[in-house]
Amino acid sequence: MTVTALPGAAGRSRRATLRRNFWRGVWRVxxxxxxxxxGVAICALFAVMGVAGPLLYPAHLPRDDDALYAPPSLSHPFGTDFEGTDVLALVVTGSRYVLLTGLATAVITVALGTAVGLxxxxxRGWQDTLLMRLTDLNLAIPGLPLLLVLSTVWKFESPLEMGLVLGLLGWGGIARAVRSQTLSLRERGFIEAARGLGLPTTHIIGRELLPSMAPYIAMNMLIAVTGAVYAQVGLFFLGVLPFEANNWGVMLNLAVFSGGALTTPAALPxxxxxxxxxxxLTLGIVLVVDAMDEIFNPRLREE
Incomplete structure (x- = not known):
């Protein structure tokens, strides 16, 4: 019993040491x-805003008919809108839809793209050919016309619904990139050694290939969040999707097309x-991606 327990205990201790060293390296970077x-502080701020922010405000934000387009003040840091609603409250309550959509899109995009590419x-062989043809088909689908058609029958009230559609439309690029990385890694010595030991394909992909590409996948996930934010905000701004939920795109649409923000200086806030x-949000993600590049790149850490 003792002989058997020692290697297990030694393995757990080694993994714990590696985890501590990794997080220490992250902190140093x-x-x-x-x-x-x-960048980390900005991303954390938006995460808190998306989770706890809407809980600080009532479901229906109060309006003040005597304070239409009120200038910025202590009570209204960004002023009010054309209905007398606090603009900061609109930004905070609208962040949940935007961030949840971005997160759902990133998870679906990266999960599908990584699985297909790996x-x-x-x-290789016919499986590779079939999956790449499906990837080409995904890349060829015109996203905006499809969303225009879907918006006639689907209101996208839930951010998960929006994230699902954007994720299903956006995984092709990551699949292509991950496939290229896999073709390069599959010829490396450690993969050949795993094959020689007769390890199953699931083990080689999950324990050998996937960890080697984890940094690349993580950075693509963050980048996918920004792409999803731009996509959904742009769609709401253009009026393609119905205004069933408050978010930043709805604010931009109402400010430009209903609030006269382009002609009235009072509406600029x-x-x-x-x-x-x-x-x-974009700045915070870009700064975090810059840090991740050094965290996972030994050459940059040595410099």
Missing amino acids: LRRKPSRMA FAGFR YLLAPLLAILL
């Missing part, structure tokens, strides 16, 4: 540049607030 810490690149939120 983040501290090296203040901008990276700022399997196609590793198996209502237009600039969601734009600033999108800019800050």
